[in-house]
Every structure is written in C-alpha cells, then in structure tokens.
C-alpha cells in the first residue's frame with residue numbers, strides 16, 4: 001500500500017507531492033516528526049481498537065501529533081445502528097481474470113464488550129489450475145455509543161464538534177451502521 005501511495009503521489013503536482021509522506025504504524029504505538037492541524041482516521045480503523053485501554057493509548061498518541069485546537073475526524077461502527085440491524089452471515093463472490101474468490105463472513109457477538117468478531121472464511125480458486133486455497137481471518141470490531149465516546153475523548157481533552165452518518169451526513173440514528181465524528185483538541 002505504501003508503494004502504491006508513493007507511485008500515485010508522483011502523479012500529483014510537485015508542490016503537493018513534495019508535502020506528502022507515507023509511513024506505516026500502529027495507532028497504539030506511533031510517533032510522527034511534527035504536529036498537524038488534523039488527524040483523519042477512516043474506514044473503521046478505530047473500531048479495530050477492542051477495548052478502552054487500546055482506545056486511550058491511541059488517543060494519547062493522536063494528541064501527541066495534533067496541534068492544540070486541532071481536529072480529529074474518525075468513523076466507527078455505531079452502537080445504536082449495529083444493535084438494531086445486527087450483523088448476519090454474508091457472502092461475497094469476486095471473479096477476476098486469474099482467480100475466483102468466495103468470502104463468507106460470520107459474526108459472533110460479545111455483548112459485554114460491544115465487540116463483534118467478524119470471522120471470515122476466504123476461498124481462492126486459481127482459474128488456470130483449479131487449485132483451491134483457504135484462509136481464515138478474525139476481525140474483532142467494537143461498536144461505540146455517543147456517551148462513551150464523549151467520555152473517553154473528554155478525558156483526553158477533546159470536545160465534540162460534529163457527528164453524522166457516514167456518506168449521507170444525516171444525524172446518526174438506529175439506521176446508522178457507520179458514523180463519522182469530529183472532536184477538537186483543547187487549545
């Protein structure tokens with residue numbers, strides 16, 4: 001992904017490309033060379049932090065790279081929507097030039113922690129040889145509720161600026177699976 005990002009940035013105008021850099025790191029344990037105006041974390045990354053300890057560690061690292069008054073924007077699985085709609089078994093089939101892929105996702109609820117393990121079985125068939133490979137992955141996804149986010153972020157000196165449904169920008173509701181939040185760090 002870093003290689004692709006580097007390749008794509010070389011297609012941008014020089015004054016933009018020269019200001020971009022890419023690095024890989026764990027939210028719970030990363031540092032950056034300077035402080036930034038904004039931190040943006042998209043596509044459920046925060047839901048991969050399975051408990052308050054990990055979430056607080058990530059917030060503390062985010063704070064260390066954010067300027068005072070800076071904005072943190074992130075999306076996550078939204079508790080009211082997830083508990084109302086409930087994940088169910090899903091299959092997805094992709095047919096490519098070289099391979100056919102079948103992915104089965106089976107959810108497993110941990111109500112005490114607001115975590116849903118999404119257990120994937122992935123079957124990959126090489127179209128030329130017919131050889132079949134199978135992989136398994138477990139993605140523990142935490143869903144969040146407004147009050148706990150306000151509490152956790154408030155403890156880290158952030159206050160809420162906005163909450164909206166991802167993509168539609170409506171107010172989050174029981175129809176909302178993924179919500180986008182903005183919190184500002186105190187000055």
Ligand SMILES: C[S@@+](CC[C@H](N)C(=O)[O-])C[C@H]1O[C@@H](n2cnc3c(N)ncnc32)[C@H](O)[C@@H]1O
Nearest residue numbers: 025026027028029041042043044045046048049
């Ligand atoms: C649904 S993917 C979104 C990927 C990416 N943001 C994008 O736009 O393509 C969730 C990502 O969260 C990353 N992730 C999970 N736990 C993480 C952690 N502790 N620190 C940093 N990234 C993490 C995973 O590696 C995965 O790439």
